[in-house]
Amino acid sequence: MNTNTTKMATLFWPLAIIALAAVAVQLTGCKRSGAPGQAAQVTIQVKGSDTMVNLAQAWAEAYKKVRPEVNVEVSGGGSGVGIAALIKGTVDIANSSRDIKPSEKEQVKKNTGKEAREFTVGFDGLAVYVHKDNPLDNITTEQLAQIFMEGGNITRWSQLGVKIPGGGDEIVRVSRQSNSGTYEFFREHVLKNKDFKLGSRDMNGSKEVVELVAHTPTAIGYSGMGYATPQVKMLKVDGVAPAVEKVLDKTYPIARALHLYTLGEPQGEIARYIEWILGPQGQAIVQQTGYVPLPKEQWHK
Amino acid sequence: MKDIAGQSARKRPTRPLWAVYGEKVLEWIIRLSGISAVLFVMAIFFFVFREAVPVLFSPDFSLKEFLFSTEWYPTSASNVRYGTLALTAGTFSVTALAMVIAVPFGLGAAIFVSEFCGPKMRETLKIVIELLAAIPSVVWGFIGLTIMSKIISQTTGAPVGVNVLNGAIILALMSVPIIVSIGEDALKAVPDGFREAALALGATPWQLVYRVLLPAAKNGLLAAVLLGVGRAVGETMAVLMATGHAVHIPSGILDSVRTLTANIAAELGEAPAGSPHYRVLFLTGVLLFSITFVINLSADLVIRGIRRKGRGA
Numbered sequence: 001m002n003t004n005t006t007k008m009a010t011l012f013w014p015l016a017i018i019a020l021a022a023v024a025v026q027l028t029g030c031k032r033s034g035a036p037g038q039a040a041q042v043t044i045q046v047k048g049s050d051t052m053v054n055l056a057q058a059w060a061e062a063y064k065k066v067r068p069e070v071n072v073e074v075s076g077g078g079s080g081v082g083i084a085a086l087i088k089g090t091v092d093i094a095n096s097s098r099d100i101k102p103s104e105k106e107q108v109k110k111n112t113g114k115e116a117r118e119f120t121v122g123f124d125g126l127a128v129y130v131h132k133d134n135p136l137d138n139i140t141t142e143q144l145a146q147i148f149m150e151g152g153n154i155t156r157w158s159q160l161g162v163k164i165p166g167g168g169d170e171i172v173r174v175s176r177q178s179n180s181g182t183y184e185f186f187r188e189h190v191l192k193n194k195d196f197k198l199g200s201r202d203m204n205g206s207k208e209v210v211e212l213v214a215h216t217p218t219a220i221g222y223s224g225m226g227y228a229t230p231q232v233k234m235l236k237v238d239g240v241a242p243a244v245e246k247v248l249d250k251t252y253p254i255a256r257a258l259h260l261y262t263l264g265e266p267q268g269e270i271a272r273y274i275e276w277i278l279g280p281q282g283q284a285i286v287q288q289t290g291y292v293p294l295p296k297e298q299w300h301k
Numbered sequence: 302m303k304d305i306a307g308q309s310a311r312k313r314p315t316r317p318l319w320a321v322y323g324e325k326v327l328e329w330i331i332r333l334s335g336i337s338a339v340l341f342v343m344a345i346f347f348f349v350f351r352e353a354v355p356v357l358f359s360p361d362f363s364l365k366e367f368l369f370s371t372e373w374y375p376t377s378a379s380n381v382r383y384g385t386l387a388l389t390a391g392t393f394s395v396t397a398l399a400m401v402i403a404v405p406f407g408l409g410a411a412i413f414v415s416e417f418c419g420p421k422m423r424e425t426l427k428i429v430i431e432l433l434a435a436i437p438s439v440v441w442g443f444i445g446l447t448i449m450s451k452i453i454s455q456t457t458g459a460p461v462g463v464n465v466l467n468g469a470i471i472l473a474l475m476s477v478p479i480i481v482s483i484g485e486d487a488l489k490a491v492p493d494g495f496r497e498a499a500l501a502l503g504a505t506p507w508q509l510v511y512r513v514l515l516p517a518a519k520n521g522l523l524a525a526v527l528l529g530v531g532r533a534v535g536e537t538m539a540v541l542m543a544t545g546h547a548v549h550i551p552s553g554i555l556d557s558v559r560t561l562t563a564n565i566a567a568e569l570g571e572a573p574a575g576s577p578h579y580r581v582l583f584l585t586g587v588l589l590f591s592i593t594f595v596i597n598l599s600a601d602l603v604i605r606g607i608r609r610k611g612r613g614a
Contacts, residue, residue: 012323080376080571087573107573172460177546178376179571193378198371198387199549201461201557204541204567215454216461 048082048095079181174221226290391558407480445543487521
């Protein structure tokens with residue numbers, strides 16, 4: 001018994017010192033500022049639309065080459081998540097592929113005291129995707145509404161006069177989850193604010209919608225134009241195919257503006273970043289990632 | 302004072318004061334750690350209830366609609382409805398099918414590992430099964446979304462590969478390690494005397510397992526299955542990716558569903574704090590608590606019933 005106590009005793013002080021030292025290191029080591037010798041690092045937090053997440057990351061990477069001391073951190077989650085974070089005040093820029101709702105604008109004002117400032121940074125066409133072996137070529141917005149809307153009467157491909165090779169007649173609807181700006185946009189402009197029919201496969205992101213449609217011959221889904229792959233076919237809507245020119249001249253019926261929202265008028269590095277996005281370099285990246293840039297006259301120099 | 306041997310008693314060596322107090326401090330730290338487990342659970346209950354309860358008193362919320370309606374439209378522009386029956390059916394169907402797959406495999410593996418295999422094989426099997434448990438759930442979800450969905454749609458001809466069957470297989474693979482570890486412990490805890498007595502009476506190995514070991518270890522085996530069920534009901538990431546996330550009562554095992562857990566994970570990020578949608582999601586959490594509580598309680602009653610019958614017999 002004596003030896004156990006002495007063993008404990010000899011271990012006690014070294015352990016206590018190590019524990020205290022670990023706590024001390026943790027408390028002092030968590031400062032944000034960089035090691036002495038580096039310029040102060042500025043971080044811009046960007047969050048929101050999953051449709052825009054590839055675009056936002058491409059911007060962030062390109063901007064790192066222009067201004068290396070600015071660190072832009074991008075995350076997705078959906079337009080709803082970005083705007084919710086803006087309301088909480090935890091992000092600098094919120095990406096959104098839909099317009100901010102009046103109720104959300106009020107909440108921004110109430111919670112942070114600032115107005116939400118909107119910047120339009122590009123456009124996107126919402127393409128309707130089907131499997132590449134699907135013989136359908138054109139669909140009307142009325143038929144789209146009847147397929148996706150609650151109470152809509154189109155549930156089988158034969159009602160559209162389509163026979164899917166390989167059998168299977170039931171239309172498999174592929175949609176997005178309710179935090180998505182794409183979902184809200186589709187509901188507002190195609191379903192005219194009626195609710196979606198329950199039972200659609202609600203995917204997490206724009207890419208997953210296209211992937212599920214690519215694997216499912218009887219599927220139909222909607223996603224951003226820039227997510228097309230060779231395994232899917234984009235349908236013409238009301239006779240107009242989704243393409244950059246058709247979105248700009250407003251003949252493609254389901255096109256939307258892509259927005260950035262900030263709290264009040266942006267200052268300092270955030271303002272410079274947004275200026276760069278609205279300039280020729282940022283807009284070139286919009287074009288490269290498959291979206292529609294602003295018309296040249298509106299670019300900031 | 303003289304002790305038994307008649308020698309003068311030496312002064313008894315005492316421990317240093319700091320060691321005596323240090324010991325008491327350590328004892329209190331350990332006691333607090335034990336109590337803290339209970340405190341954390343109570344704190345979680347309190348927090349979730351506090352966030353969920355206000356919506357129960359709001360005028361346009363009906364508890365009957367919440368529990369029994371299949372229409373889940375929390376973000377509707379015109380007609381907000383909170384009906385979780387389809388989600389509950391999703392959780393229930395995926396968990397039930399997962400247990401149908403996992404329990405025979407898990408218990409069979411537990412019996413094999415504890416009774417029939419040699420020591421070297423036993424070590425290897427135990428390590429491999431622990432590895433299965435170490436795979437993160439999001440990796441399982443990814444496997445379900447990409448590999449398993451292709452296999453399922455090719456072998457069964459289902460229109461979409463992400464469905465109840467997919468989610469159930471993934472959940473079964475995640476629950477099997479738990480059932481095997483705890484089941485094996487339960488079987489090992491049966492005293493060897495039982496086995497020797499059975500063999501002495503001329504039982505074959507299968508009779509030994511079926512008539513002696515399983516009844517003797519049934520409390521522990523039931524606990525193992527319950528823990529597997531608990532894991533399956535609470536699993537979020539894997540079912541979010543592998544079940545197709547569709548809100549409707551499934552028409553068969555090849556149909557997509559959405560579970561309560563995946564629903565909370567997908568929607569809580571966007572619900573503004575304090576809004577009815579937010580509170581209803583917390584109420585869904587309370588519903589999940591209640592489901593696991595009812596399962597555990599009924600299993601506890603079954604065990605007690607078996608125990609009483611066993612004692613009386």
